[in-house]
Amino acid sequence: MSSRTLVEARESATDARFFDALAEIVGEAHVLTDPELIEGYTRDWTGRWIGDAIAVVRPADTAEVSAVVTTCFEAGIPITPQGGNTGLVGGGIPSAGSVVLSTRRLDSIETVDPIGRTIAAGAGVTVARADLAASAHGLRFGIDLASKESATLGGIVATNAGGTRMVRYGNTRAQILGIEAVLADGSVLSRWTPLVKDNVGYDIPGLLAGSEGTLAIVTKVLMKLVTPATDTQVVLAGVRDVDQALQLCNRVHQSGLTVEAAEIMTDDGISLVCAHTDARRPFGTPSPMYTLIEVSSPRETEESLLEVLSASADLIEDATVEPGPARKLWTLRESHTESISASSTTPVVKLDISVPLSVMGMFIESLREVLTERFVHVRPMLFGHFADGNIHVNLLDAEPSIAHELTDTVFELVSAHHGSISAEHGIGRAKSPWIALGRTETDIAAMKLIKSSWDPRGILNPGILLPETVG
Numbered sequence: 001m002s003s004r005t006l007v008e009a010r011e012s013a014t015d016a017r018f019f020d021a022l023a024e025i026v027g028e029a030h031v032l033t034d035p036e037l038i039e040g041y042t043r044d045w046t047g048r049w050i051g052d053a054i055a056v057v058r059p060a061d062t063a064e065v066s067a068v069v070t071t072c073f074e075a076g077i078p079i080t081p082q083g084g085n086t087g088l089v090g091g092g093i094p095s096a097g098s099v100v101l102s103t104r105r106l107d108s109i110e111t112v113d114p115i116g117r118t119i120a121a122g123a124g125v126t127v128a129r130a131d132l133a134a135s136a137h138g139l140r141f142g143i144d145l146a147s148k149e150s151a152t153l154g155g156i157v158a159t160n161a162g163g164t165r166m167v168r169y170g171n172t173r174a175q176i177l178g179i180e181a182v183l184a185d186g187s188v189l190s191r192w193t194p195l196v197k198d199n200v201g202y203d204i205p206g207l208l209a210g211s212e213g214t215l216a217i218v219t220k221v222l223m224k225l226v227t228p229a230t231d232t233q234v235v236l237a238g239v240r241d242v243d244q245a246l247q248l249c250n251r252v253h254q255s256g257l258t259v260e261a262a263e264i265m266t267d268d269g270i271s272l273v274c275a276h277t278d279a280r281r282p283f284g285t286p287s288p289m290y291t292l293i294e295v296s297s298p299r300e301t302e303e304s305l306l307e308v309l310s311a312s313a314d315l316i317e318d319a320t321v322e323p324g325p326a327r328k329l330w331t332l333r334e335s336h337t338e339s340i341s342a343s344s345t346t347p348v349v350k351l352d353i354s355v356p357l358s359v360m361g362m363f364i365e366s367l368r369e370v371l372t373e374r375f376v377h378v379r380p381m382l383f384g385h386f387a388d389g390n391i392h393v394n395l396l397d398a399e400p401s402i403a404h405e406l407t408d409t410v411f412e413l414v415s416a417h418h419g420s421i422s423a424e425h426g427i428g429r430a431k432s433p434w435i436a437l438g439r440t441e442t443d444i445a446a447m448k449l450i451k452s453s454w455d456p457r458g459i460l461n462p463g464i465l466l467p468e469t470v471g
């Protein structure tokens with residue numbers, strides 16, 4: 001691959017002063033233009049999108065972010081904000097002519113307040129680091145996801161990430177108390193009140209959650225922390241179908257136990273994970289599906305769980321119970337994403353949907369039927385956070401030429417079951433053509449109005465989320 005120096009980039013740029021201005025703000029070492037150095041910022045985790053950028057800029061604090069954004073605003077250069085680049089819908093991948101604004105250097109943890117149970121930290125702090133900082137005070141971060149070593153706080157806010165603890169603590173939006181963000185013209189917005197009750201006007205932090213870098217660049221967040229559950233127990237149970245898993249989860253819930261996580265997997269998924277990791281199959285006789293449920297209780301969790309399980313022999317084919325953290329059982333679930341990517345012959349078509357719990361079984365059945373009838377060579381792999389109605393539909397070995405038709409088929413089915421085309425990953429590039437399946441015309445018009453008033457020049461992540469660039 002040819003290598004391009006900053007000097008060469010300056011010469012070829014429409015206006016060399018633009019690059020000089022960026023280098024003056026963040027330092028020359030933090031304006032990357034060499035294709036080899038920027039490659040990791042222009043490709044997404046799934047291998048589905050390869051973008052292009054004129055530079056990657058890495059500011060160190062809010063003032064530098066503001067100055068970089070002002071420079072881009074004045075030059076009319078589009079910006080793609082990027083955190084850990086673990087997004088699964090292509091939202092952090094730049095299109096030609098853009099600058100990637102990497103937030104990874106905004107990585108300071110300012111405070112952990114054990115009384116107010118909050119953390120104040122830069123947008124580039126990873127979820128794993130935030131959780132570690134909370135643990136030092138006997139607390140935990142309320143969002144947990146398999147990408148936590150790389151996914152950043154700014155990224156989870158921008159995508160409104162869910163994850164495995166959502167059933168217990170809610171999504172990222174539910175954890176935000178305060179936010180600092182740089183707007184499209186470079187001005188700095190700070191809504192920073194550590195108050196649980198504060199009803200003054202519009203919910204700006206809530207609006208920025210899920211905005212996917214199209215309205216502002218998040219620079220700092222103030223987020224809730226949670227008290228960790230003690231005496232957790234994890235059950236992995238083989239079940240016939242998702243309806244049995246839902247019934248079992250209901251019985252666990254009704255027994256007074258607190259559901260900390262509730263996941264579903266298929267036998268194909270377990271086989272794939274066992275083939276790609278050193279995990280071992282849980283039971284001698286396979287079941288069509290498996291549910292992993294983590295529970296807690298103020299006392300005697302194990303006894304209470306065993307009672308529910310023995311009263312649920314009608315639902316369970318086999319089961320194993322382990323005290324938390326039960327890493328071996330969780331590995332079977334958390335290794336799904338990597339194992340699926342590694343075993344597909346083509347980039348996986350990853351669709352993250354939700355449907356009402358009452359029709360989840362019917363949806364899965366119809367999905368399997370339609371895929372078997374129309375897409376014989378495609379291997380479906382389903383798993384996800386079923387208690388939130390969220391199923392990750394992964395379609396393996398699909399030729400890229402049929403990806404659009406496949407997506408269309410699945411989304412039509414989701415829509416027919418009154419579901420959502422994005423449960424937790426966002427819309428990004430992957431799903432913007434289908435946004436009308438989830439929102440009315442007036443709703444989309446209202447979103448465009450917000451976009452055009454916050455970003456009149458359309459420089460923040462154009463082409464992401466909304467079907468057309470608003471400029």
Ligand code: FAD
Nearest residue numbers: 083084085086087091152154155156158161162163213218
């Ligand atoms: P990026 O990928 O860098 O960016 C994602 C989007 O946010 C882009 O649109 C980008 O422009 C925007 N953005 C990033 N930072 C900022 C900022 N500071 N200001 C404004 N916009 C910004 N997601 C879930 O919801 N639940 C899961 O359980 C889950 N598990 C995962 C497991 C694996 C193995 C992987 C690879 C991904 C998983 N994801 C999951 C998806 C992904 O980790 C999340 O979407 C995460 O929130 C992305 O964070 P990031 O820092 O990597 O963001």
Ligand code: MLT
Nearest residue numbers: 146163336337352384392
């Ligand atoms: C998960 O729940 O593991 C993630 O959302 C990642 C995925 O969908 O692959």
Ligand code: ZN
Nearest residue numbers: 163385392424
């Ligand atoms: Zn998920």
